[in-house]
Amino acid sequence: MTQQLLDHDFFYRGSAPTRVVAPHNREDAIQLIGQALREGCVVVARGGGMSYTGGYVLAEDSRPVVMVDLRQLSQIELSTLSNGWVVVDAGVTWQQLHEALQPQGLRAVFGGPLSGLRATVGGAISQNAAFWGSGLHGSAAESTLGLEVLLADGTVLRTGVLSRGDEGRSRYFGPDLTSLLVGDCGRFGVKLRIALAVEPLPAATDSASFSFEQPINLLESMQSIARCRLAIQQVGFDPLLANVRTRRSSFADDFRTLSKVLRGSGSTLKGLRSIAEISLAGRGFLGDAGFTQHVMCEGLDTHAVDSKLAQVRRIVSDLGGREIENTIPKVMMATPFTPLNGILGPNGERWVPVHGLFNVDRAQEGYRAYLETLESFEAEIAAAGITSATLFSAVGSTTTLMEPMFFWQDELEPLHFDTLEDKVIKRIPRNPPNPSARNQVAKLRQAIMEAWKPLGVGHFQVGRAYPFAASLDDVQQRVYQQLATTLDPHRQMNPGVLGL
């Protein structure tokens, strides 16, 4: 890893670590990290580095900071497949895991995030990631069966099916510590190995796409389909995001039009209706997209899949949706992990999302609160040239994920150049630094999080972006603090992440 990549992620900047270690294997990791801990250093784990919530970006610390690049921990242990799981080193990418399991006719039940070409299993489990398989099986935590974690005292904690190391054990024998360590962003230790549930590849797959006039109907449709467990994945786009994906151009104009529609309408809901009307009339920026929903189904045979899709179509039709070409889900299913060029906007803008996890009965309010926040920032958004678009998804049958994303012109970071394909690097514009727009985006994200707080919102990939510790009641705070103190009395493991 070059020196330039050490002090930032896709959105946050911090101070560079004192040194970087890149262990070759688990034993090496235990030795190198153990040594850094004994020397009194702070230790920060880094997987693929594909995040944007400050998870591995540290504020200055008076102690030396050692960043651990885990990407060379790359063993995939297939001998446990007959038990229904695979044991993976933390540095394995989701693409590598996919390639190892596919010839066995298998896949991981949670199949990874969209960034899986570069994102590691250790990173995703530390973020509690979601996407492939999440429509049916929820986030990564639900199918993580065991962990091997290096603690701050240099010992290795094994949990769940890995409790007896390679001997294996049934996952449950009293309380299981596994879930407590998933989503910790490395605060409780460095994950070395992970046991993930596997399942046979589906015999048949198909997909369908729909368009709705109203976001309310899109959300209802998504939630009904999730409740009936019909789809392995679902994703939805607001008109602006549909537009980004299909055209990747004229985005600023489109956003201005949306702002105008919302502005001229007096109320958000009325504004949304107007957007739908424009869309239906085929005028302006929406084309025919509307609020689109993409539903991916699987089954034991084509008959089973057809029957699920028939039920999906009934749900959609009852909610006034109309079927459109299913190009997007087809392409997504064919190539689950594409190069990460989506880290920029359609015209080479910087990009950063903010997301919320809602109980289904709060999702509509969540979308409204987001739009109202946008409206309240209207002047600043216009002045800074910021655009936004939103993605929706179902995570299991009880949670709706909403992910507004922002685009603005700004200087790119070394991590962008390290991630983008060469052909993209050649054609993107080089913009000067634009700290005022970046600060405005930070304020907007913060304001959206605040607006969502009363709705009981939750978050994955907490890092240093989402107020986990501050969201806890007094008793929870005490328990988490005591846990952090027990596992890491000298605050050496990624201190400050999770707010702990």
Ligand SMILES: Cc1cc2nc3c(=O)[nH]c(=O)nc-3n(C[C@H](O)[C@H](O)[C@H](O)COP(=O)(O)OP(=O)(O)OC[C@H]3O[C@@H](n4cnc5c(N)ncnc54)[C@H](O)[C@@H]3O)c2cc1C
């Ligand atoms: C284009 C794009 C698409 C994305 N799509 C998705 C998506 O579909 N779903 C989703 O959930 N997220 C998504 N993300 C966010 C992110 O890429 C994922 O959450 C991913 O899992 C991060 O993995 P990583 O290996 O890059 O972790 P990193 O960014 O390296 O690290 C993330 C956090 O985990 C900690 N960490 C890393 N490895 C370990 C370890 N072995 N032990 C302990 N702590 C560790 C780090 O300290 C940090 O706090 C996306 C990001 C991009 C840029």
